[in-house]
Amino acid sequence: MKALMNYPRLATALAASILLSGCVGTAPINNAQTGSMVGAVLGGVAGNQFGNGDGKTAMTILGTVMGSYLGSQWGTQLDARDQQNLGQSIYSGRPATWQNPNTGYQYNVNPGQVYRANVNNQSTVCRPVTIVGTIDGRNQNIQTQACQDSRGQWQLSR
Numbered sequence: 001m002k003a004l005m006n007y008p009r010l011a012t013a014l015a016a017s018i019l020l021s022g023c024v025g026t027a028p029i030n031n032a033q034t035g036s037m038v039g040a041v042l043g044g045v046a047g048n049q050f051g052n053g054d055g056k057t058a059m060t061i062l063g064t065v066m067g068s069y070l071g072s073q074w075g076t077q078l079d080a081r082d083q084q085n086l087g088q089s090i091y092s093g094r095p096a097t098w099q100n101p102n103t104g105y106q107y108n109v110n111p112g113q114v115y116r117a118n119v120n121n122q123s124t125v126c127r128p129v130t131i132v133g134t135i136d137g138r139n140q141n142i143q144t145q146a147c148q149d150s151r152g153q154w155q156l157s158r
Contacts, residue, residue, distance in 0.1 A: 040068035082107065090129060090146045090154045106134040111146070119147050119157065129156070 047063020048056060082100055089096035089109040099106045112128035119126070126147040133140045146154045 036068045040064045085109075086131070087154065090127070090156075093127065103135075108132040108134075117147060122150070124148050126157070 041064075044060050044064035044067065047059040047061070047066075050056070050059040082098075085096060085098050085107070086109055090111050093111050093114070095108070095110045097106070097108045108131070110130045110132075112130075114125050114127045116123060117126040118124075124147050126145050129144050129146050131142040131144065133142070145157050147157045149155050
């Protein structure tokens, strides 16, 4: 009787389970992590379509690794888009609202009036920033401040 699962497939499934279990935790998963996991699964499935015998296993592993990398890069771009929207709102001093098309998360940013502050023994311009993120139907409220660095770029400072 032919075994339903041979050793290379069992080893691949076990390795994937161990690697993905490291992604489980209390912190919310970000777009780069989601892209990496989805890419790994899709890449593994695609890679499994090529090769024979040990070559099939090698192609599955290669597809998983490449898919994970490419998916992570794609997901990072979505995170970067959220950061860009936040940066534009802080720079302009105008409130902004957007929804991330991949996660469905919605963000509301309300930058306050600028003021002078002493940061790292240097006088600079700062402004308070309120960020409300609606994630999985729950609002998460962050009170922070942004200050200009020595190049005039706005940076979240706390």
